[in-house]
Amino acid sequence: MATAAPQLALPSGERTSDPSATVYGVIALGVSVIVMMGALMGAWLAIRSGTRVWPPKGAVIENYYGTTLSITMIMSALAGWWALYGVVRGSRRQAEAGLALCVVLEGAFINLMTYVIRGVKFGPGTHAYGTLYYAMNVAVIAVAITGMLVAGVALVRSLGGQVSPRQPQLGWSAAWYGTLVAVAWFVMYAAVYVVK
Amino acid sequence: MTLTATRPAESPGAPPPGVSGAPVVVPESLFTTSDHKRLGRHYIVAATLFVLVGAVIGVVLELELSGRGVDIVGNEYGRLYSLHSTVTMLLFVSPLWIGLGTYLVPLQIGARRLAFPRLQALAFWSYVVGGLLLLASYTFGKPNGQGIAVSTALQPIKGASRATDLWSASLVLVTVAAILASANLFVTVVKLRAVGMTVARVPAFTWSMFAFSAATLLSAPLFLAGMLLVYLDQHFGGGLFAATQVNGNLVWQHLVWLYGRPDVYLVVVPALGALTDVVATHARHPRLPAAVVKGVIFAAAILSFGVLAAGASIERAVVQPTPSLLSAFIVLPVVLAVLLWLGGARSGLRRPHVSLLYLAGFLLLLVAAGVNAVVAPSQHLTGGVSGSEWTVGQVHAVLVGAPTLAVFAGIYHWSPKIWGRGLSQLLGAIQWLLLLGGFALTAAGMWGAGYAGAPWHLDDHVGPTASSWFNWAKLSSVGGVLVALGLLVFLANVVITWNSARRAPAEDRPADPYEGSTLEWATSSPPPEDNFDVLPEVRSDVPLADLRAATGGPA
Numbered sequence: 025m026a027t028a029a030p031q032l033a034l035p036s037g038e039r040t041s042d043p044s045a046t047v048y049g050v051i052a053l054g055v056s057v058i059v060m061m062g063a064l065m066g067a068w069l070a071i072r073s074g075t076r077v078w079p080p081k082g083a084v085i086e087n088y089y090g091t092t093l094s095i096t097m098i099m100s101a102l103a104g105w106w107a108l109y110g111v112v113r114g115s116r117r118q119a120e121a122g123l124a125l126c127v128v129l130e131g132a133f134i135n136l137m138t139y140v141i142r143g144v145k146f147g148p149g150t151h152a153y154g155t156l157y158y159a160m161n162v163a164v165i166a167v168a169i170t171g172m173l174v175a176g177v178a179l180v181r182s183l184g185g186q187v188s189p190r191q192p193q194l195g196w197s198a199a200w201y202g203t204l205v206a207v208a209w210f211v212m213y214a215a216v217y218v219v220k
Numbered sequence: 221m222t223l224t225a226t227r228p229a230e231s232p233g234a235p236p237p238g239v240s241g242a243p244v245v246v247p248e249s250l251f252t253t254s255d256h257k258r259l260g261r262h263y264i265v266a267a268t269l270f271v272l273v274g275a276v277i278g279v280v281l282e283l284e285l286s287g288r289g290v291d292i293v294g295n296e297y298g299r300l301y302s303l304h305s306t307v308t309m310l311l312f313v314s315p316l317w318i319g320l321g322t323y324l325v326p327l328q329i330g331a332r333r334l335a336f337p338r339l340q341a342l343a344f345w346s347y348v349v350g351g352l353l354l355l356a357s358y359t360f361g362k363p364n365g366q367g368i369a370v371s372t373a374l375q376p377i378k379g380a381s382r383a384t385d386l387w388s389a390s391l392v393l394v395t396v397a398a399i400l401a402s403a404n405l406f407v408t409v410v411k412l413r414a415v416g417m418t419v420a421r422v423p424a425f426t427w428s429m430f431a432f433s434a435a436t437l438l439s440a441p442l443f444l445a446g447m448l449l450v451y452l453d454q455h456f457g458g459g460l461f462a463a464t465q466v467n468g469n470l471v472w473q474h475l476v477w478l479y480g481r482p483d484v485y486l487v488v489v490p491a492l493g494a495l496t497d498v499v500a501t502h503a504r505h506p507r508l509p510a511a512v513v514k515g516v517i518f519a520a521a522i523l524s525f526g527v528l529a530a531g532a533s534i535e536r537a538v539v540q541p542t543p544s545l546l547s548a549f550i551v552l553p554v555v556l557a558v559l560l561w562l563g564g565a566r567s568g569l570r571r572p573h574v575s576l577l578y579l580a581g582f583l584l585l586l587v588a589a590g591v592n593a594v595v596a597p598s599q600h601l602t603g604g605v606s607g608s609e610w611t612v613g614q615v616h617a618v619l620v621g622a623p624t625l626a627v628f629a630g631i632y633h634w635s636p637k638i639w640g641r642g643l644s645q646l647l648g649a650i651q652w653l654l655l656l657g658g659f660a661l662t663a664a665g666m667w668g669a670g671y672a673g674a675p676w677h678l679d680d681h682v683g684p685t686a687s688s689w690f691n692w693a694k695l696s697s698v699g700g701v702l703v704a705l706g707l708l709v710f711l712a713n714v715v716i717t718w719n720s721a722r723r724a725p726a727e728d729r730p731a732d733p734y735e736g737s738t739l740e741w742a743t744s745s746p747p748p749e750d751n752f753d754v755l756p757e758v759r760s761d762v763p764l765a766d767l768r769a770a771t772g773g774p775a
Contacts, residue, residue, distance in 0.1 A: 044411065045335040045336070045407050045408075045410075045411040045412065048335075048406075048407045048410055048411055049335060049336055049339075049403055049404070049407045052403040052406055052407060052437055053399070053400075053403050055437060055438070056399050056403070056437050056438075056440070056441045057441070059437075059438055059439075059441040059442065060441035060442070060444050060445045061445075063441060063442045063444075063445035063446070063475055064445045064448075064449075066471075066474070066475075067445070067449060067471045067475065070467040070470055070471050071460065071465065071466075071467055071468065071471065073467065074465070074466025074467035074468075075465075075466065147456060148452045148455075148456040148458055149452075149455075149456025149457045149458045150458065151458060151459060152458055152459055152460040152462075152465055152468070154456075154458050155449060155452045155453050155456070155458030155459075155460040156449070156460065158452055158456075159445070159448045159449050159452055162448060162452075163445070163448065
């Protein structure tokens with residue numbers, strides 16, 4: 025039968041919510057992104073091995089773009105970690121500069137990606153190579169946009185004083201997600217520019 | 221004895237409503253709630269409504285095969301077959317587990333909420349909108365081909381209909397919803413466990429949802445990549461999945477084909493956890509070796525990935541026999557779990573409970589499917605075991621019927637917590653009869669047709685022996701009707717119980733009707749908005765039994 029008040033012999037085991045859950049959430053979703061890119065890479069390799077002429081005639085993508093995109097992505101990921109360095113050291117200016125740089129570089133990355141897509145002389149329906157190439161581009165651009173959003177939110181929160189050494193979770197999230205965006209790009213880079 | 225008192229009307233020390241400092245409570249509607257308990261209930265009801273549509277389509281499909289010249293759906297058989305499979309697997313079994321997990325995981329680990337409440341709301345509504353769009357795509361026009369339920373790739377058509385675009389977009393949405401919900405449950409278990417709730421002390425169901433979520437995070441993105449390729453291939457006609465493209469079908473089988481996905485086997489994983497908790501609560505001496513149980517559950521989650529290899533077996537079985545063996549290994553943890561349950565229940569049961577009927581039904585369907593798996597190779601099935609109507613029977617028994625009975629075992633077991641009052645045991649028993657009988661007849665009809673020589677995926681039974689298949693198809697139709705009736709009984713049971721529970725006084729809504737051992741029974745039924753008024757300390761995997769021992773109650 026119910027009593028009027030709890031009769032507990034043991035002390036409460038309650039734990040307040042752990043804000044580092046945000047970091048774990050970002051990493052969990054990032055891992056899913058990497059798996060998705062890995063699946064596209066697997067499809068690329070499988071189709072490549074079954075196609076006599078690969079890449080197809082006319083499907084030329086200059087290495088220059090791949091290298092530039094890679095450098096941009098590395099800089100963006102490093103900017104994310106620099107921002108985190110600023111956050112945990114309590115240097116707000118460094119944190120905000122790093123996050124702003126991260127947003128700008130990811131924006132530049134997306135801009136160059138769309139430029140490269142506009143320049144190629146095939147579409148997603150031209151051949152299987154085109155379908156796979158565009159699928160990877162769509163996936164990487166979508167991931168980069170979410171990376172920009174994460175870094176952007178962290179920047180706005182930092183400007184509002186809500187990211188600090190005592191509340192570094194958004195800094196960690198931006199750094200980790202920025203790195204995972206870079207990994208997603210390098211999976212595509214390996215397929216399109218290295219393995220070809 | 222009830223250990224947890226009913227919640228006082230006001231928290232001690234809190235100012236009364238209207239006084240400065242009182243918490244401002246914004247009423248949450250159906251559409252804006254981020255409370256995991258309401259979302260969990262929404263998931264359960266939405267998944268049941270979706271599968272009702274799937275069950276009705278299944279009945280129509282079997283009626284189509286029940287006589288010579290019967291033509292109910294015209295040329296739409298293949299598409300409806302795919303819709304039936306997709307709705308059942310992607311909109312019902314997995315989301316139902318996610319719904320039960322959404323409700324129970326925070327309660328079982330002593331958390332006040334999910335790690336990301338609003339993310340779960342986003343996941344739920346993405347799932348609902350995705351599911352509705354999937355159904356709408358079939359009324360919008362004609363989606364191309366037979367969808368994702370068949371092992372041969374969807375042939376690209378340049379400029380495919382908007383219905384096909386909508387169909388693939390809806391599946392992307394449903395998959396994204398599954399990923400978001402799984403990430404949330406995963407992080408909740410990792411980060412929001414109460415003090416003392418070590419990983420080793422996490423209840424079996426929560427552990428199984430943890431394994432399910434981790435495996436979904438690793439497997440659902442494969443399907444997402446596949447659906448992205450399908451969308452581009454169908455919309456622009458690149459020929460990636462064309463019959464002439466070498467390895468196109470291989471990519472299809474690994475990334476897109478419904479039965480080639482780990483998710484298909486993953487639905488068994490939470491079943492192991494839920495049924496373990498059911499046995500542990502209702503057995504007289506319920507101690508099950510927790511480490512072994514958790515090992516078994518985790519092994520099932522890992523082995524579910526074997527089905528990815530099996531996807532290739534259709535094309536490469538001759539040179540690579542191991543893939544099919546890998547997918548068969550999942551039987552081992554299931555058998556081990558059953559042995560553990562039997563061991564836990566050998567000293568008898570504390571009380572009869574309808575959830576135990578569902579457990580028995582789960583086992584009966586698995587045993588029937590197991591016997592068939594032994595018999596089938598000697599029967600010279602048309603198209604072999606992977607191309608016969610017999611296979612469809614196995615899918616209905618093992619991948620749909622058994623997990624469905626397991627999830628309803630869990631729902632009936634935890635119904636006092638979910639709805640404040642236990643669902644009617646009588647209606648539960650009637651539902652059990654309808655579901656078990658329905659799935660058994662559905663599968664038996666398909667097994668029978670398979671043994672009589674029927675290949676799978678036929679839109680009409682034609683051929684010299686076709687007349688012997690008609691009666692089997694009628695049997696499956698009757699089974700489908702019984703399943704649909706069982707689901708309607710469940711919905712009626714929920715409505716009746718929910719209405720009566722809301723009017724019932726607190727004394728009629730005991731917090732712990734079973735003398736349970738895990739934390740969800742330490743709070744009122746249904747729990748308050750922040751789950752726990754007072755949370756007991758966790759010193760073992762049975763914190764409530766410890767509490768009873770400390771307060772002089774029964775162990």
